[in-house]
Amino acid sequence: MIRDVRTGPAPRHHYLNAGHGLASWFLTKDHKRIAWLYFVSITGFFFLGGLAATLIRLELITPNGDLLSSDAYNRLFSLHGIVMVWFFLIPSIPTTFGNFLLPLMVGARDLAFPRLNLLSWYVYIIGGLFTLIAAVAGGIDTGWTFYTPYSTLFANGAVLAAATGVFIVGFSSILTGINFIVTVHTMRAPGLTWFRLPLFVWAQYATSLVMVLATPVLSVTLVLLAVERVFGVGIFDPSLGGDPVLFEHLFWFYSHPAVYIMILPAMGVVSEVVSCFAHKRIFGYRVMAFSILAIALFGFLVWGHHMFVSGQSIYAGVAFSLLSFLVSVPSAIKIFNWLATLYKGHVRFDAPMLFAMSFLGLFLIGGLTGVFVATLALDVQMHDTYFVVAHFHYIMVGGAVSAYMAALHFWWPKITGRLYPEMWARVSAIIVFAGFNLTFFPQYILGWAGMPRRYHAYVEDFQLLNVFSSAGASMLAVGYLLPLIYLLWSLRYGAHASANPWNARGLEWTVPSPPPEENFERPPRVEHEAYAYDTDA
Amino acid sequence: MSRPRHDRTPASATGRFVALYVVLLVLLAANMAGTLLSLGPWAIPARLAVAAGMVAVIATTFMRLRQGTVLVRLVAVMSLLWILFLFVLTFADFLTR
Amino acid sequence: MTRTPEHTVIVAHQFENLEQQFDADLLGMWLFLVTEALLFSGAFLALAVYYHQYHDTFSAAARELHWLLAGANSVILLTSGLAVALAEQAADQGRRRAALLGLLATIALGLVFLAIKGYEYHSEYQAGLMPFLQQPFAYDGPNPHNAMLFYNFYFVLTGLHAAHMVIGLAVLMVIAVLTWRWRDGARVARQVRIAGLYWAFVDIVWVLVYCSLYLVGR
Amino acid sequence: MAADQDRWQLLLFPDAASSVAGSVDILFWTMVVVCGLIVVLVFTLLLVLSVRYRAGARVDRTPSPKLFNNRWLEIGWTLPVLAGFLVFFGWGAALYVDIFDPPARDGEDVRQINVIGKQWMWKFQHPEGIREINDLHLPVGQTVELRLTSQDVIHSFFVPAFRIKQDVLPQRYTRLRFTPVKTGRFDLFCAEYCGLSHSGMVGKVVVMAPERFQAWLQRRDRGESPAREGERLFRQYGCSGCHGAASRVNAPDLTGLYGKPVPLESGETVTADAQYLRDSVMFPSRQVAAGYPDIMPSFKDQISEEDLLKLLAYLQSLDESSRADAPRQKETDAP
Incomplete structure (x- = not known):
């Protein structure tokens, strides 16, 4: 019913043609252009991590480690983990869509600290370079978790370079987080009260809190790891009475909340998309906002569930298990609220909605299997097996990456001023959903049957399911390469988008596509709550 | 060009800064002198408490938390809360092993 | 970032007015200090856990440190905290010379602190208490292995603090130059204020480092 | 065909070969059913709602004020979820405590086995002195207690069929x-990544009928029991010089100490x-026994x-009955 409003005239002045030449990009302070810098760099890291994943899945087609040496395999899964966690998933939605949309959504001309924003991209790139150097200069085989004493006293390879890379990229996160929090607090347009903010902004805000509060603990942990490895200063070294379990505590104090850095922005995206494509106000707006904050808060209290069999006290384990169950409640609430939003809506099945629906399904399965691993006695069996691998890929790939794809398609017309080919996008969404399930569902069964993760060679009984998984991975690769092609195509050949092709609400849709350099000609004044769809449906 | 309220410190603040600086020195001296007493199991809590007092003085006076906005005070409290999470839950392991 | 000519009130383009900009800067700095606090708390946590486990050994090792020298250093750093607070106040009231004086005093005291700290490190190096870079560890108290763990924390925590001092001094020097030039009073006051916050935080960390490394074991 | 069926059987219903495995499986399958129902419910709702209320469909969309934005609806799906989760938490926690801190059963004959993990093998020593690498033979029905330590990095002892790790x-x-x-023969895996040949750090736990196990014990070239070897080492390392009954050094007598x-x-x-005894050998002045000088070397x-x-x-074998000399426990005159 709204096809006709999707296209618009070619825009004249906007942020993309406001300056030309390399300097206009690499020295820009415009949050929209910085978002592009991030787009390009995280896409590069995504495909690098994906390449490592492809090789891992190829190796695992046969039970014997015959394609790669075990050394190469160990380095590949470490690279895959480090790149995907720190250089793709953590920065993914915040630094791209958050950067682009946050000022637009709060009605500001830019983030509070534009130079800091550019600096955090450079910091990200420097961290990335260190990691790439580590990958080239012999690689690193500790896994992304850097557990001591293996990482400090035993591992060969460029552990220091990789740890430095992660340490540096942590500061990029911190700076972005500070920038976002300050922006949301001080730069909201007149009339834009907290409970009129889009849930995407709430999600970015909560994510930034987690970044600011968790990342420094990772930084100091990596500093301690580095001094132990480089200077031989025992910190966790058991032979001096140090405790490797203490390292695990410090590491997971960051790395569990890091999961929420990945998933909270995804929840924000899905709230926007579901509401828009159901053409209806999000159900239970306040409950949704509070559950975002609750997840961010409780996310800090559950890290010990990574350590149920680590030699941690079993009573601490019981406490962490209970807290882990509590953190899953707000997630469950969110799923029901999204479903209720569909009720009596006008649901359209454009590609962003298909990706958002994939998110709902896959996040549900990932979340419920998370309940399995939060259950103490079951985690004893599941810990460090493919069950856990499947669980967190359902959350991170099925959840976060699906939402990233939804966001990419949803805001593509706004960001580029072009429409993407809808048919191909739908095909890609369906291929990704099918390929994802084929890749990762078998891994649940493998884990339950006892296949440990990070195994280069495995017991023959596990082969059949591994073959399924690898077949799914190749589908997944197609599903992710397809958008790369048609989105690049659309940059040149796509139809010009109107200001509001989805008939959506929100301040970002009130400005032309692509937005002008200063975002708003006049500071907007907000008089409605978010998602005012019901007024004209 | 209105100046933010909390930006401006009254001229009398100099006296307060110096007075609290003296308080800090007294606390430091007390803490150092405390090592000469044998307080038994109370030694560590006592020393940490005095140090916490010094931290509180610096934060409220030199960092002007007293005049700070609610938001800034909230931020300061939040950092304490999160440090508490880190300590309490980690010690939950080490104390019950 | 600056559109308007100098010597007038400058508001960055993304802000509506100076008050908004000041609120944003202050909040940003406080959030940054939160991250710094959590960074140190990770190292303090590790120290606390080991203190809990090896209480006697750690206390014995702590008694070898130069606690009086470090106590004098505490006085120096607290004094520098006062100096920077007075400098902030002076800058705020538009008293350029007083502000500059306060900043220079702060920098001087900070350098004295680092010098004394350096002397402490040197004497520990000579006493063979620097257990890294293949140095022999010549500690003759009980349980040298666990004691070494204590010394590792001593060097890591004081080193981390010293690194923050160096950063803080560099920032203060830049701010001192800006104060000397005094282009835009409101802006200088804001910059002195932000730098002063950082310096006060460095003070706080030292108070905790001094208490937990030098005093707790005594 | 039959082989395929067996394989699926093995993957979905892996061997449950320890006393706790059955209880873990019941919990697992209960959760599979409950969570499976939730998945079916949500997927059905997602599809039904989105298709029924698709744009352009002529359906009744008049707001239903009683249901819409209803606080009770939110509470109505929060509380059951919370309650269900708490049930699973309690169930899982009880079972976990039972696995890791099993209640002591009087008179139970526990088979104590020493396990050392090192890059990249498992070393076992039986109470009879038999040593094995990577394979561990056990009699069925007898409770086993492993004392595990590592020579280098963190490893993890994982036998899927026993549901323990x-x-x-x-x-x-x-x-x-x-x-x-x-x-039967059950896989033993190292589950914590430990370096180059992590995936090669595997073995088998062979559980045998008691009589066959006895025969296996007979067949194996039996060394000395660890306790006997330990006694020899006690003299060899010079421990007996101070801790022996005849010693004049003021060192604690270790008889019956364990x-x-x-x-x-x-x-x-x-x-x-x-752990205490181990630390006393490695870091003797960390926890000095009251009334003794801190003179033991590390x-x-x-x-x-x-x-x-x-x-x-x-030391564990030295119980009260083997005590040779006067009462060991000194009066504690220390503060």
Whole structure:
């Protein structure tokens, strides 16, 4: 019913043609252009991590480690983990869509600290370079978790370079987080009260809190790891009475909340998309906002569930298990609220909605299997097996990456001023959903049957399911390469988008596509709550 | 060009800064002198408490938390809360092993 | 970032007015200090856990440190905290010379602190208490292995603090130059204020480092 | 065809070969059913709602004020979720405590086995002295207690068929108690990534009928029991020079010490468990027994993990009945 409003005239002045030449990009302070810098760099890291994943899945087609040496395999899964966690998933939605949309959504001309924003991209790139150097200069085989004493006293390879890379990229996160929090607090347009903010902004805000509060603990942990490895200063070294379990505590104090850095922005995206494509106000707006904050808060209290069999006290384990169950409640609430939003809506099945629906399904399965691993006695069996691998890929790939794809398609017309080919996008969404399930569902069964993760060679009984998984991975690769092609195509050949092709609400849709350099000609004044769809449906 | 309220410190603040600086020195001296007493199991809590007092003085006076906005005070409290999470839950392991 | 000519009130383009900009800067700095606090708390946590486990050994090792020298250093750093607070106040009231004086005093005291700290490190190096870079560890108290763990924390925590001092001094020097030039009073006051916050935080960390490394074991 | 069926059987219903495996499986399948129903419910709602209310469909969309934005609806789906989760939490926690801190059963004959993980193999020593690498033979029905430690990095002892897993840490003893209830050969994996040949750090746990196990014991070239070897090492490392009955050095007598409370010089009291005894050898002045001078040298870097475990076995074997001299426990005159 709204096809006709999707296209618009070619825009004249906007942020993309406001300056030309390399300097206009690499020295820009415009949050929209910085978002592009991030787009390009995280896409590069995504495909690098994906390449490592492809090789891992190829190796695992046969039970014997015959394609790669075990050394190469160990380095590949470490690279895959480090790149995907720190250089793709953590920065993914915040630094791209958050950067682009946050000022637009709060009605500001830019983030509070534009130079800091550019600096955090450079910091990200420097961290990335260190990691790439580590990958080239012999690689690193500790896994992304850097557990001591293996990482400090035993591992060969460029552990220091990789740890430095992660340490540096942590500061990029911190700076972005500070920038976002300050922006949301001080730069909201007149009339834009907290409970009129889009849930995407709430999600970015909560994510930034987690970044600011968790990342420094990772930084100091990596500093301690580095001094132990480089200077031989025992910190966790058991032979001096140090405790490797203490390292695990410090590491997971960051790395569990890091999961929420990945998933909270995804929840924000899905709230926007579901509401828009159901053409209806999000159900239970306040409950949704509070559950975002609750997840961010409780996310800090559950890290010990990574350590149920680590030699941690079993009573601490019981406490962490209970807290882990509590953190899953707000997630469950969110799923029901999204479903209720569909009720009596006008649901359209454009590609962003298909990706958002994939998110709902896959996040549900990932979340419920998370309940399995939060259950103490079951985690004893599941810990460090493919069950856990499947669980967190359902959350991170099925959840976060699906939402990233939804966001990419949803805001593509706004960001580029072009429409993407809808048919191909739908095909890609369906291929990704099918390929994802084929890749990762078998891994649940493998884990339950006892296949440990990070195994280069495995017991023959596990082969059949591994073959399924690898077949799914190749589908997944197609599903992710397809958008790369048609989105690049659309940059040149796509139809010009109107200001509001989805008939959506929100301040970002009130400005032309692509937005002008200063975002708003006049500071907007907000008089409605978010998602005012019901007024004209 | 209105100046933010909390930006401006009254001229009398100099006296307060110096007075609290003296308080800090007294606390430091007390803490150092405390090592000469044998307080038994109370030694560590006592020393940490005095140090916490010094931290509180610096934060409220030199960092002007007293005049700070609610938001800034909230931020300061939040950092304490999160440090508490880190300590309490980690010690939950080490104390019950 | 600056559109308007100098010597007038400058508001960055993304802000509506100076008050908004000041609120944003202050909040940003406080959030940054939160991250710094959590960074140190990770190292303090590790120290606390080991203190809990090896209480006697750690206390014995702590008694070898130069606690009086470090106590004098505490006085120096607290004094520098006062100096920077007075400098902030002076800058705020538009008293350029007083502000500059306060900043220079702060920098001087900070350098004295680092010098004394350096002397402490040197004497520990000579006493063979620097257990890294293949140095022999010549500690003759009980349980040298666990004691070494204590010394590792001593060097890591004081080193981390010293690194923050160096950063803080560099920032203060830049701010001192800006104060000397005094282009835009409101802006200088804001910059002195932000730098002063950082310096006060460095003070706080030292108070905790001094208490937990030098005093707790005594 | 049959082979395929077996394979699926094996993957979906892996062997449940320990006394706790059955209980874990019941919990697992209950959760599969409950969570499966939730998945079906949500997927159905997602599809039905989105298709029924698709744009352009002529359906009744008049707002239903009673249901819409209803606080009770939110509470109505929050509370059952919370309650359900708490049930699973309690169930899982109870079972977990039962696995890792099993209630002591009087008179139970527990088979104590020493396990050392190292890059990249498992070393076992039976109470009879038999040593094995990567394979572990056990009699069915007898409770086993593993005392696990690592020579280098963190490993993890994982037998899927037993539904047990425990990380193996350097400089520390962790313990794992279980009772095999089925005979067969079961996979043993290292579950914590430990470097180059992590995936090669695998073995088999062979559970045999008691009589066949006895025969296996007979067949194996039986060494000395760890306790006997430990006794020899006790003299060899010079421990007996100070801790022996005839010694004039003021060192604690170790007879009957194992498992008993030890008052420390610091005023605390600790239990003389494996970890305490180990630390006393490696870091002797960390926890000095009350009333004794702190004169024992550290044996760190001088004694292997194997020897340490044997010494422990020896100390454990010295119960009250074998005491030779006067009452060991000194009066605690320390503050």
